[in-house]
Amino acid sequence: MPAASAVVSAPRARAATFRGARRGTALSLGFVSTFLSVIVVLPIAALMWESKRNGAHTFWQVVSSPEARAALELTLGAAVGVALFNAVLGTVTAWVLVRDDFRGKSLVNAVIDLPFALPTIVAGLTLLALYGPHSPVGVDVAFTRVAIGLALCFVTLPFVVRTAQPVLHELDREMEEAARSLGASDFTVFRRIVLPNILPGVLSGMALALARGVGEIGAVVLISGNLPYRTEVSSVFVMNRIESGDPAGASAVAVVLLVVSFALLLAIGGVRYLVTRFDRA
Amino acid sequence: MRRLGPRLVALSYLTIILLAPLGMVFYRTFEHGVAPFWHALSNSETVHAFKVTLLVTAIAVPLNTVFGVVAGLAIARGRFRGKGFLNAFIDLPLALSPVVVGLSLYLLYGRTGWFGSFLNRHNVQILFAWPALVLATIFASVPFVAREVIPTLRELGDEQEQAARTLGASTWQTFRRITLPSIRWAIVYGVVLTTARCLGEYGAVAIVSGRIVGKTETATLRVEDSYQNLDTTGAYSVALVLAAIAVAVLVIMTLTKPKEQSV
Numbered sequence: 001m002p003a004a005s006a007v008v009s010a011p012r013a014r015a016a017t018f019r020g021a022r023r024g025t026a027l028s029l030g031f032v033s034t035f036l037s038v039i040v041v042l043p044i045a046a047l048m049w050e051s052k053r054n055g056a057h058t059f060w061q062v063v064s065s066p067e068a069r070a071a072l073e074l075t076l077g078a079a080v081g082v083a084l085f086n087a088v089l090g091t092v093t094a095w096v097l098v099r100d101d102f103r104g105k106s107l108v109n110a111v112i113d114l115p116f117a118l119p120t121i122v123a124g125l126t127l128l129a130l131y132g133p134h135s136p137v138g139v140d141v142a143f144t145r146v147a148i149g150l151a152l153c154f155v156t157l158p159f160v161v162r163t164a165q166p167v168l169h170e171l172d173r174e175m176e177e178a179a180r181s182l183g184a185s186d187f188t189v190f191r192r193i194v195l196p197n198i199l200p201g202v203l204s205g206m207a208l209a210l211a212r213g214v215g216e217i218g219a220v221v222l223i224s225g226n227l228p229y230r231t232e233v234s235s236v237f238v239m240n241r242i243e244s245g246d247p248a249g250a251s252a253v254a255v256v257l258l259v260v261s262f263a264l265l266l267a268i269g270g271v272r273y274l275v276t277r278f279d280r281a
Numbered sequence: 282m283r284r285l286g287p288r289l290v291a292l293s294y295l296t297i298i299l300l301a302p303l304g305m306v307f308y309r310t311f312e313h314g315v316a317p318f319w320h321a322l323s324n325s326e327t328v329h330a331f332k333v334t335l336l337v338t339a340i341a342v343p344l345n346t347v348f349g350v351v352a353g354l355a356i357a358r359g360r361f362r363g364k365g366f367l368n369a370f371i372d373l374p375l376a377l378s379p380v381v382v383g384l385s386l387y388l389l390y391g392r393t394g395w396f397g398s399f400l401n402r403h404n405v406q407i408l409f410a411w412p413a414l415v416l417a418t419i420f421a422s423v424p425f426v427a428r429e430v431i432p433t434l435r436e437l438g439d440e441q442e443q444a445a446r447t448l449g450a451s452t453w454q455t456f457r458r459i460t461l462p463s464i465r466w467a468i469v470y471g472v473v474l475t476t477a478r479c480l481g482e483y484g485a486v487a488i489v490s491g492r493i494v495g496k497t498e499t500a501t502l503r504v505e506d507s508y509q510n511l512d513t514t515g516a517y518s519v520a521l522v523l524a525a526i527a528v529a530v531l532v533i534m535t536l537t538k539p540k541e542q543s544v
Binding site for chain 2: 024025028029031036040042044047049100108110112114117118119125127128129131153154212214215216217218221239242251265269
């Protein structure tokens, strides 16, 4: 009887489907972990292994050598400075994009993403065209530390804007109006109402900008001149070590960069966790 | 009045950092007309560099797209141990210096690396050849599709998918008929970002390519090479083509993003 067999087979079919779903999950998990292992985990493991094989002594010797230390200090200093600079100007830009209204605003909004889309080496070259040796405006910062700051500002420009913007957009304006009607000045409203709300967004944007700044090479390599002790950033140091046949030296500094990246990812995850916990409470 | 101050600050910042330098490159490229631009681009080494970049992108983007969708589904829908770890790990290439990526591959596939002697014995060239370029590019652009797909899937919820399941649809049918149509703009957006990153990757590629002109040199390396050899017109021309692609990417991003938000 066809009807009866249909009734009997329906649950069985469903069970088969769910078994299929579970098999699908297992299959996709297998694919995802294999892909990640081959592409990401294996190379990173090779780096760690190389560093471990050279021993802690070599590691410290390289990292504390004057040239490596100068490069690391310069990189961290520049990245922190640029992240702070971004926190201010990124917030202002996000504020303008959300609260202000003027002709061409949507165009400005689109342009913010340009540094994400533009190849970093092109970013460096464009800065060099305007602020390099043949500068038409008479500003030549090539081969100085200012140039490094400029290059990092270029590539990290979107981060704080893009993390602060949605929060600012969602922000309830009644709070601000209430504060203002109670006599708070613009600055007080910003400091006591707006800033605490957008701070998590600004912080995660800063962490992303910091990570980007610490690792950046393409935008920096042409304009900084890569002078050891003066304008050589860590990533350029690593590249120079590889090219001069010193993988041990390269890996030591690369491990430092890797640890910084991990730490910043953890920090971003931490901020995200705190925000969601705060929202639930 | 109150708004004029911030507006002025934001717009001058954008102009100084972003727009004025870009305009300058544009001006310098076409300072002496279009002829030097075409001449620089039709250089056989430049043409080859663009071909290498396109080949690498053509391999890396589809692989990363498939990975991104599958990983996005697993993270947004699956329940398994280590999900948080996987979620965090996918982000790693975003925070990692491209140089670290390049060095890692160099250490893995180089002569003294783990696979070095094996590859050498079987006469397989990975480092300083196109496979390394592909591996470096995939590494650097792994997260983009998954990062776009995951929030969209979460927002969507899985009610429709469960409904399809109860009606007897298979996993594949549910994916193709229900899930895929609702995340397609997220995928497009992710693919666009991935493509931009693949075309523009410099740091990781610079280390593993060996910079063999006419063989493993990509477009971004060509920019640097031309500039170092005092061929500024050549460097500006290649840079301008890459910048034009970036602007095209930006236009596609702006066009696809609102659709995504209105869903």
